[in-house]
Amino acid sequence: MSAKEPLPEPSNPLGIDGLEFVEYATSQPQQFGALLQKMGFAAVARHRSREVMLYRQGAMNLIVNAHQATSALPVVSAFALRVRDAAFAHRHSLDLGAWDMPTRASAMELNIPGIHGVAETLVYFVDRYADFSIYDVDFVPLAGTEARPPAIAGLHWFGIVQSILGDRTADWLDFYQNLFGFSVLPTGQYFGVLPKGTLLESPCHKFYLQLLEPPPGAEDIRWDEGLVRVGLGAADVPAAVKALQKRGVVFVDRGTVQPSEKGALTQPYLGGVTFELVHSSMGT
Amino acid sequence: MNLDDFGMDTITLAGPLEAKLRATREAGFTQIMLNATDIVGHPGGESAAVAAVRSSGLRVTGFQVLRDFEGLSGHLHAYKVDVAKAMLEMCRDLGSRVLLICSSASGHATGEFDALVRDLQKLAMLAVPLDIRVAYEALSWGRHVNLYTQAWDLVQAADRSNLGLALDSYHLLAHASGLEPLEDMSAGRIFLVQLSDFLWQEVRSPEERIETARHSRVFPGEGVHSENVIELVRKLDAMGYRGDYSFEVFNDDYKQLPLPVVAQRARQSVKWITGRVARRSLPARRQA
Numbered sequence: 374m375s376a377k378e379p380l381p382e383p384s385n386p387l388g389i390d391g392l393e394f395v396e397y398a399t400s401q402p403q404q405f406g407a408l409l410q411k412m413g414f415a416a417v418a419r420h421r422s423r424e425v426m427l428y429r430q431g432a433m434n435l436i437v438n439a440h441q442a443t444s445a446l447p448v449v450s451a452f453a454l455r456v457r458d459a460a461f462a463h464r465h466s467l468d469l470g471a472w473d474m475p476t477r478a479s480a481m482e483l484n485i486p487g488i489h490g491v492a493e494t495l496v497y498f499v500d501r502y503a504d505f506s507i508y509d510v511d512f513v514p515l516a517g518t519e520a521r522p523p524a525i526a527g528l529h530w531f532g533i534v535q536s537i538l539g540d541r542t543a544d545w546l547d548f549y550q551n552l553f554g555f556s557v558l559p560t561g562q563y564f565g566v567l568p569k570g571t572l573l574e575s576p577c578h579k580f581y582l583q584l585l586e587p588p589p590g591a592e593d594i595r596w597d598e599g600l601v602r603v604g605l606g607a608a609d610v611p612a613a614v615k616a617l618q619k620r621g622v623v624f625v626d627r628g629t630v631q632p633s634e635k636g637a638l639t640q641p642y643l644g645g646v647t648f649e650l651v652h653s654s655m656g657t
Numbered sequence: 658m659n660l661d662d663f664g665m666d667t668i669t670l671a672g673p674l675e676a677k678l679r680a681t682r683e684a685g686f687t688q689i690m691l692n693a694t695d696i697v698g699h700p701g702g703e704s705a706a707v708a709a710v711r712s713s714g715l716r717v718t719g720f721q722v723l724r725d726f727e728g729l730s731g732h733l734h735a736y737k738v739d740v741a742k743a744m745l746e747m748c749r750d751l752g753s754r755v756l757l758i759c760s761s762a763s764g765h766a767t768g769e770f771d772a773l774v775r776d777l778q779k780l781a782m783l784a785v786p787l788d789i790r791v792a793y794e795a796l797s798w799g800r801h802v803n804l805y806t807q808a809w810d811l812v813q814a815a816d817r818s819n820l821g822l823a824l825d826s827y828h829l830l831a832h833a834s835g836l837e838p839l840e841d842m843s844a845g846r847i848f849l850v851q852l853s854d855f856l857w858q859e860v861r862s863p864e865e866r867i868e869t870a871r872h873s874r875v876f877p878g879e880g881v882h883s884e885n886v887i888e889l890v891r892k893l894d895a896m897g898y899r900g901d902y903s904f905e906v907f908n909d910d911y912k913q914l915p916l917p918v919v920a921q922r923a924r925q926s927v928k929w930i931t932g933r934v935a936r937r938s939l940p941a942r943r944q945a
Contacts, residue, residue: 470782543818
């Protein structure tokens with residue numbers, strides 16, 4: 374038995390500082406691009422060599438990867454964490470038991486390190502986001518576009534929803550707590566109009582992950598693990614809903630998920646993609 | 658407690674994988690513990706072995722066995738992590754939710770508690786995305802961990818939801834370990850229980866324990882410690898353990914008997930155990 378003093382671990386060992394980008398994979402990028410534009414994102418750059426586009430809205434970067442995509446349904450295929458030192462974050466994660474990502478899966482030419490997340494998804498580590506952007510190397514700006522299109526109603530990343538199998542919450546809590554320093558919010562503390570599952574807060578307090586086990590009585594429905602949806606934060610949800618409705622976005626307007634001060638949920642698009650709006654002042 | 662709570666282990670049976678699966682199913686069992694050699698040694702390759710298991714209709718109790726994993730450093734650690742990853746992937750492919758790891762017998766392994774905890778945590782982390790539970794067993798000849806209480810201390814300290822204990826009655830009996838410590842353990846953290854007995858009263862040296870463990874185990878009800886096995890099952894049942902019991906019976910004689918004969922002996926053992934455990938739980942007859 375070691376006689377080491379039990380000092381607490383640093384609460385943010387990787388220096389996580391928010392989400393750098395969220396990546397979707399789809400074999401029909403144009404169709405999805407049109408939906409993203411409705412949601413306020415603008416295409417700003419194209420990958421130098423692959424069928425990959427960069428969309429932006431305010432501080433949000435969203436990558437649409439059609440390179441070797443097999444499914445038309447756009448799925449969240451990766452997210453990138455801003456960290457203090459990407460190489461350290463990668464090494465640290467592998468030391469703790471993360472699976473290294475296959476290099477061929479990377480959307481980037483740059484050597485952006487990453488690990489396996491849930492199912493087929495990846496988690497990247499990015500440390501160049503302040504004065505130099507990773508996109509400057511891999512992407513060519515689209516002519517005649519604004520490099521930094523403003524956000525509609527102050528929309529910003531709020532979080533990512535992950536579906537998990539039954540009785541798997543504790544496993545995934547272990548994963549996010551031990552690898553990245555996420556912490557669990559007390560039971561009952563929810564945001565938005567979908568108060569379910571378990572909420573984890575990033576150690577930088579800038580975004581959330583929501584873990585959803587299959588609802589009771591759902592034995593007959595197909596429920597796989599994966600990243601199912603992004604949540605966009607808005608200081609004034611009704612104003613954001615109104616602005617997006619004007620652009621043609623349809624929100625579910627019945628039952629418990631109808632738009633409110635707390636949040637709103639879009640209708641499913643393209644066979645199942647939804648976006649959630651959540652009341653949040655983080656972007657202000 | 659009934660037949661569905663018990664499973665055969667392929668190491669008890671001779672012959673090809675398909676014959677083992679068939680004999681197990683035909684004896685009425687619904688689950689089977691698989692060994693990596695069943696898969697990689699299959700003449701049709703791994704995919705054929707996986708297909709045979711998946712089409713057998715049997716539930717996979719678990720997949721074994723990761724050896725000498727914890728306590729290594731440098732290139733030995735990196736090598737074992739690679740082995741562990743390959744085993745985890747096979748485990749997932751087979752539809753097994755449990756990977757069995759037995760405590761290290763390696764002379765290269767440290768016994769430093771914190772290092773062992775760290776390695777078990779790492780293995781548990783590797784298993785999370787694959788939805789696999791890691792069951793850690795104290796081998797009675799393990800170099801630093803050879804008592805189930807030591808394995809439990811490590812599991813407790815590692816504190817990962819998918820890391821639990823595997824109990825093998827053989828190793829408990831070989832060390833004459835008492836069952837009292839079980840009372841301080843949580844049934845939910847016991848992921849697998851392996852049952853067997855043996856024919857000698859004592860196995861004192863590590864060499865004797867290894868020799869007996871690998872060649873001369875018998876089914877519960879056939880050996881000289883079977884009452885202790887029943888006591889173990891009763892204790893586990895009383896503390897709320899509702900997981901699987903797997904017959905891990907390494908026996909050279911059984912390896913040269915027809916598979917249905919061995920599977921029938923396993924059936925008799927289930928009957929013997931359930932009869933004795935159930936009898937205890939019947940309400941006491943009311944006095945007239």
